[in-house]
Amino acid sequence: MTLLKNKWLWFSFILTLVVCSNFLIYRLESLGPPPTGMALGSLFDFIITIPLLVYFFIIRKRYSLKYILPVMIAGYGVAVLVIPHQLLSAYSFVKYILLAGEAAFFLLELYVVIQLLARIPAIVQSYRKSESEIPTFSYRMKQAWDQHLKPSRAQEIFFSDVKMYYYSLVSWHRKPATLDERMYTCHKKSGTITLCVMLIHALVLESVGFHFLLHSWSPLVAIIALVLNVYTLLFFLAEIQAIRHCPIMITDRHLYLQVGIMKQLIVPLEEIKEIHPYDGPETITKEESKHIFDAVLIDFFKEKPQFEVEFYHPIEASFIYGFKKKVTKAHLRLDEPQKFYQALTNKIQM
Template structure:
């Protein structure tokens, strides 16, 4: 069973990694520390390619995600070490570079092989996508169904799908109309989610312009990396706005499709819905939150859920990049609460009468 990562774990991880990175920066930056022995670089390398990945594995990856995700962490640690450790110290341990490169090449070859398998089945995926796009208004859901009809679910497919969705919604969806119908329910019109993401875009652009100049004086490479990350973040926020607008909840004959922007998805067959009822608005405990699919968008002040769906059996919800979470309940808000409640009750009763 996959367990959600608590905010406390993220804070602990961030504090430990920040302390490791900052201490290594100060070792090489403070004049009082000079001169340093060459072997200090070996200690720094161990911090970045062993200590940080181990901390990440214990706090983030373990019992939640595939061990494959440790390789990008090691690579990111190595790249950070190259920027922080001055070249004269690093040259004595250049052999570590070759070991890491060999390991990453082997991992990359495996990923490229999986990518080749996806590309070879691209014509079949396109045919399936056209069929699903006629049946479902959501590009996100139709593309996912089309890919997994032809390719088994894996890390490469999950990442490629997430990136394709991001680029589509951020760059190519602005002329698309918002689908409407008795089986589709919007969930953002009564919230401040759009304004929330516009504020984040505004803050990111200001940070990019302001910090890029000052960082460029210290380290141009770090400045450009941060700029690229900020551009990616801006694209993500734009994509999230469009995905929220263009992906309403869909009630089909057999299932309820909950696509919450780019970041969360849960497809619930009606036979697996035990009940739907109006939620009292009490905050769930931390243990309960781990098993709840929170079908709510981010906004300035989060509103409590108005409806709760109780599942007959636990299900796995899909998060960004294919991460999963096992849930037993769904907390949900929709713009037309009464119509949504009636539609779900009708489908559940129909399924019960046929059994």
């Protein structure tokens, strides 16, 4: 954890130093007029140096290298604000190079999306024919999805949006699955859904007032903010419905843990070492949380887990937009804790 803090401190310090030094050299009269070629040096800082900092401190070993291009474009945007126009105009060609790169990247992503759309009918057909041991949309659609598409970040992002639109727009006319001995809810004794409803209410009120305020300043910015707010609204609606429709489930082969549309973990029963009441601290350090799948729903106050499930080997948990991590434990809080504890204990002892 100390190493992580130091990394962010060093990144913030170097980034501030680069931006502020470039800003001051054009603003301090005591330094005199900037020398010939200074604008080119500043462009190098914003388009090369800063993206390299982002790569080494943030992206490396965690995210795809393709995120460098948006950082370079953002760096050029900052350069436009910092470098005087009369000096920057001599290097206007840099803007077109970056735009050409972004256009090429966009066309590549568009090609991937078109490939995905072309396979949607086959995926839907497989979904309708699937006989998954779990009846919920998320698991059946994921099973059909993987039959027709190779794993990729673009595919995972698209699938996350499909889930969001399904639960936020389509699932309302469907009743949650009738609970049986395999299914255990987590939300009925928590304030999770109430909290989401309050956030939706605040978001709608904020969107209306803020939209008119932004529109008087910049119609384009107002439209962008409105689109983001609508997307966030759909996200909260989907979270409510996914929580209601996707309880924790125990089958003859797996333990299925899904927390809204945000995260999911499928654990083979033979990988479960034990389940025991949680007796750890209420607050878990960031280092410890890296190896824990937290299936406790959000609430007005963070609730302490009731159970901790330990695994023999690390198991890959899936998160929204294709993010993944290996976990060795899961923390749970349920509406019927003793019933769940007895059922899972019986399964892993068989």
